[in-house]
Amino acid sequence: MSSRPLLEVDDLSVHFGGDSGILDRFLGDDKGVVRAVDGVSLDIGENDVVALVGESGCGKTTLGKTMIGLQRPTSGAVRFRGQDIWKSDLESGDIPYKDIRKSLQMVHQDAGNSLDPNRTIFKNLNPALKKWRPELNLVERRELVHQMLDTVGLTPADDYASRYPHQLSGGEAQRTVIVRSMLLEPDLILADEAVSALDVSLRVNLMDLLLELQEMFSTSFVFISHNMANARYLAGRADGRIAVMYLGRIVEIGPADEIIKNPQHPYTKSLLWATSGLSEINDPIESPPVRKIDIPDPENPPSGCRFHTRCLEAREFCMGNDPDLKGMTGPSDRHEAACFEAHDRVEYRNSEPLPDDFDDTDATEQPAD
Amino acid sequence: MSSQYTRRETRDDGQSAHNVLEISNASVAFAMERGDARVLDDVSINVRRGEVLGVVGESGSGKSMLADSMLDAIDSPGTLTGDVTFHPPEGGDPIAVNQLSKEELRQFRWERVSMVVQGALDSFNPTLSIGEHFVETLRAHDYDVAEGMERARQLISDVHLEPDRILDAYPYELSGGMTQRALIALSLLLDPDVLVMDEPTAALDLLMQQSILKLLSELKDEYDLTIVIVTHDLSHVARISDRLAVMYAFEILELGPVGDIVANPSHPYTRELLNSIPDIDADLDEMASIEGTSPDPLNVPRGCSYHTRCPLADEQCRETNPDLFEVSGDHSAACFYTDEARETIPLKKEVTK
Numbered sequence: 142m143s144s145r146p147l148l149e150v151d152d153l154s155v156h157f158g159g160d161s162g163i164l165d166r167f168l169g170d171d172k173g174v175v176r177a178v179d180g181v182s183l184d185i186g187e188n189d190v191v192a193l194v195g196e197s198g199c200g201k202t203t204l205g206k207t208m209i210g211l212q213r214p215t216s217g218a219v220r221f222r223g224q225d226i227w228k229s230d231l232e233s234g235d236i237p238y239k240d241i242r243k244s245l246q247m248v249h250q251d252a253g254n255s256l257d258p259n260r261t262i263f264k265n266l267n268p269a270l271k272k273w274r275p276e277l278n279l280v281e282r283r284e285l286v287h288q289m290l291d292t293v294g295l296t297p298a299d300d301y302a303s304r305y306p307h308q309l310s311g312g313e314a315q316r317t318v319i320v321r322s323m324l325l326e327p328d329l330i331l332a333d334e335a336v337s338a339l340d341v342s343l344r345v346n347l348m349d350l351l352l353e354l355q356e357m358f359s360t361s362f363v364f365i366s367h368n369m370a371n372a373r374y375l376a377g378r379a380d381g382r383i384a385v386m387y388l389g390r391i392v393e394i395g396p397a398d399e400i401i402k403n404p405q406h407p408y409t410k411s412l413l414w415a416t417s418g419l420s421e422i423n424d425p426i427e428s429p430p431v432r433k434i435d436i437p438d439p440e441n442p443p444s445g446c447r448f449h450t451r452c453l454e455a456r457e458f459c460m461g462n463d464p465d466l467k468g469m470t471g472p473s474d475r476h477e478a479a480c481f482e483a484h485d486r487v488e489y490r491n492s493e494p495l496p497d498d499f500d501d502t503d504a505t506e507q508p509a510d
Numbered sequence: 511m512s513s514q515y516t517r518r519e520t521r522d523d524g525q526s527a528h529n530v531l532e533i534s535n536a537s538v539a540f541a542m543e544r545g546d547a548r549v550l551d552d553v554s555i556n557v558r559r560g561e562v563l564g565v566v567g568e569s570g571s572g573k574s575m576l577a578d579s580m581l582d583a584i585d586s587p588g589t590l591t592g593d594v595t596f597h598p599p600e601g602g603d604p605i606a607v608n609q610l611s612k613e614e615l616r617q618f619r620w621e622r623v624s625m626v627v628q629g630a631l632d633s634f635n636p637t638l639s640i641g642e643h644f645v646e647t648l649r650a651h652d653y654d655v656a657e658g659m660e661r662a663r664q665l666i667s668d669v670h671l672e673p674d675r676i677l678d679a680y681p682y683e684l685s686g687g688m689t690q691r692a693l694i695a696l697s698l699l700l701d702p703d704v705l706v707m708d709e710p711t712a713a714l715d716l717l718m719q720q721s722i723l724k725l726l727s728e729l730k731d732e733y734d735l736t737i738v739i740v741t742h743d744l745s746h747v748a749r750i751s752d753r754l755a756v757m758y759a760f761e762i763l764e765l766g767p768v769g770d771i772v773a774n775p776s777h778p779y780t781r782e783l784l785n786s787i788p789d790i791d792a793d794l795d796e797m798a799s800i801e802g803t804s805p806d807p808l809n810v811p812r813g814c815s816y817h818t819r820c821p822l823a824d825e826q827c828r829e830t831n832p833d834l835f836e837v838s839g840d841h842s843a844a845c846f847y848t849d850e851a852r853e854t855i856p857l858k859k860e861v862t863k
């Protein structure tokens with residue numbers, strides 16, 4: 142990694158008003174604001190791989206989209222090679238906005254639907270090339286497309302190039318969408334659940350392909366996934382990090398292996414629990430290690446530590462105090478967690494555990510401090 | 511049969527007292543421009559009363575066709591042939607499901623065998639509140655609404671939702687996990703004997719998937735249910751299932767108690783399928799997908815349908831389609847070379863039974 146990060150995410154927040162979330166109207170309160178991303182800082186280096194994990198509704202996609210300039214932040218900044226991506230079209234002498242857009246690409250969750258069904262694969266891929274690589278003529282563009290289709294195993298390439306999207310399997314459609322994003326030789330690719338939509342039996346192949354491309358083109362990758370096994374495979378093989386998100390915040394981040402083998406945050410532990418390995422394949426099914434199975438209404442997030450309404454380790458101290466994300470003392474200085482228990486805070490240790498039947502209906506009230 | 515193995519029926523055949531559903535020689539065909547597609551090919555399987563049967567296989571293997579057959583719910587122009595027989599658990603005459611009239615079938619589908627279909631998350635009508643769905647269902651079946659809504663409230667709390675909030679809510683107000691749980695509650699409203707669930711959790715995150723499986727196992731005990739659960743992710747249903755049926759190319763090619771299937775998978779395909787699951791505990795270098803693609807229904811290889819991908823395939827495999835034969839006790843596989851499969855395709859992770 143070079144000294145200056147490729148992308149700096151600095152105290153980033155994205156808030157949505159009244160009726161934009163899925164859950165926001167539920168539970169009565171229409172007026173609230175959803176803090177989809179709430180004060181996140183994260184650096185992505187050159188040739189870096191980060192997997193963002195968390196339940197649905199935790200803000201992973203919003204954070205990802207804001208990082209690549211598809212969503213305007215409410216506050217905070219995203220800097221690409223030192224330059225704020227939302228200011229680049231205003232100031233002269235900087236990296237032009239167009240170049241930034243081209244450098245930051247996305248592979249969507251639903252590959253099939255993001256291809257135009259009435260155009261062949263080549264015609265699906267051609268417009269972006271035409272727009273972003275105007276120096277190439279048609280022959281060269283065709284050449285490049287075939288080369289990339291070859292690279293991702295869609296051979297014979299000329300056959301695939303002339304097919305329509307409905308003539309592709311789910312895995313093939315996913316590869317095509319990956320090709321589309323790679324053609325522009327971006328510096329960073331955001332892949333949103335690009336793997337989870339596929340049959341389990343095909344996932345490892347697709348992940349290997351992504352990693353091969355990552356290495357071949359020295360592209361940085363941000364993978365979004367709710368599946369710890371996928372996150373670990375992608376980030377683990379590329380020597381990258383896993384960042385765990387809960388209700389708009391990163392609650393734990395560190396090298397993939399550290400997060401899997403030495404998780405610190407109770408939320409990370411429950412995500413890992415849900416990703417039981419093959420060795421437990423035959424054990425009887427258990428209750429999940431959380432107090433409640435649904436995430437709280439994001440419009441009305443719990444006070445103190447936001448996980449306290451579901452956390453089995455929660456104590457009274459957690460209800461009124463919000464833990465910072467900070468470094469763990471341990472084998473890796475890059476491992477950070479936001480939890481009083483993990484950091485063994487004295488006030489936490491000395492306060493009462495929340496009872497098993499603890500009712501969170503008052504939990505959003507501000508505690509009288 | 512020309513096979514060197516004598517055909518062994520699965521052990522429960524003939525003991526219909528234990529079976530709630532018997533599917534014999536079920537086939538589903540679709541007429542298509544390119545020819546007739548057989549998307550379920552002569553499948554026989556019994557669903558035992560009180561069990562959880564997991565049906566697993568890759569996308570397009572015919573899992574949904576098998577699930578739909580259980581309620582004679584194949585969409586036209588598809589046609590179902592063979593027999594589907596339901597045995598009322600309380601005794602009484604067996605019901606020939608695929609000979610029921612339209613009206614009889616409508617009753618049967620809620621009161622006997624209920625289904626949560628694949629991609630069910632958008633099966634609520636967006637203009638009706640969740641409560642209205644419950645009321646409509648009760649009315650349509652001439653049930654007492656007040657009494658029925660009592661049961662509805664109980665079912666809704668059973669799936670960890672708050673009845674007051676949920677009944678008044680509209681579908682768009684619920685998260686995916688809440689919607690799926692509300693649908694499960696609705697499917698149990700008329701007290702069915704069997705619940706068939708097609709990919710009930712595929713669109714949900716893992717923590718929610720596990721929560722729902724746990725809820726299902728509780729509901730099963732509480733309401734004396736038999737559950738059939740269909741998914742592409744074997745690792746995911748293994749823990750809730752009593753038996754697993756592995757499908758490939760529109761057939762069942764391995765069937766048995768879940769412990770036997772995961773500890774001693776006997777069909778080469780099942781072994782590859784287990785090896786392909788991304789395992790959180792395994793060495794990163796050990797994982798691999800299954801090579802090749804599954805067959806097109808218009809072009810199923812003759813002989814053993816897996817021979818185009820199988821490292822053990824020989825002349826016999828290319829010529830003859832193996833029957834399901836007994837591996838041990840209740841466990842059967844459709845392969846001529848199960849012993850060789852164990853040596854040739856080692857498991858990346860040995861699991862104890």
Ligand SMILES: Nc1ncnc2c1ncn2[C@@H]1O[C@H](COP(=O)(O)OP(=O)(O)OP(=O)(O)O)[C@@H](O)[C@H]1O
Pocket residue numbers: 540542547549567568569570571572573574575576585588628742806807
């Ligand atoms: N209406 C239809 N007309 C023609 N073919 C169909 C129709 N519905 C399904 N098929 C075909 O039947 C085969 C089996 O489909 P099925 O839906 O049972 O697969 P599945 O195992 O449930 O797959 P998935 O995991 O993707 O849900 C597939 O080849 C599919 O394309």
Ligand code: SF4
Pocket residue numbers: 406407408446447448449450452453454455456459464479480481482483
């Ligand atoms: S700070 Fe408290 S409530 Fe939050 S995760 Fe840690 S133990 Fe749980």
Ligand code: SF4
Pocket residue numbers: 777778779814815816817818820821822823824827832844845846847848
């Ligand atoms: S019968 Fe032959 S081709 Fe089929 S799975 Fe067994 S060994 Fe492979």
Ligand SMILES: [Mg+2]
Pocket residue numbers: 573574575628708
């Ligand atoms: Mg299906």
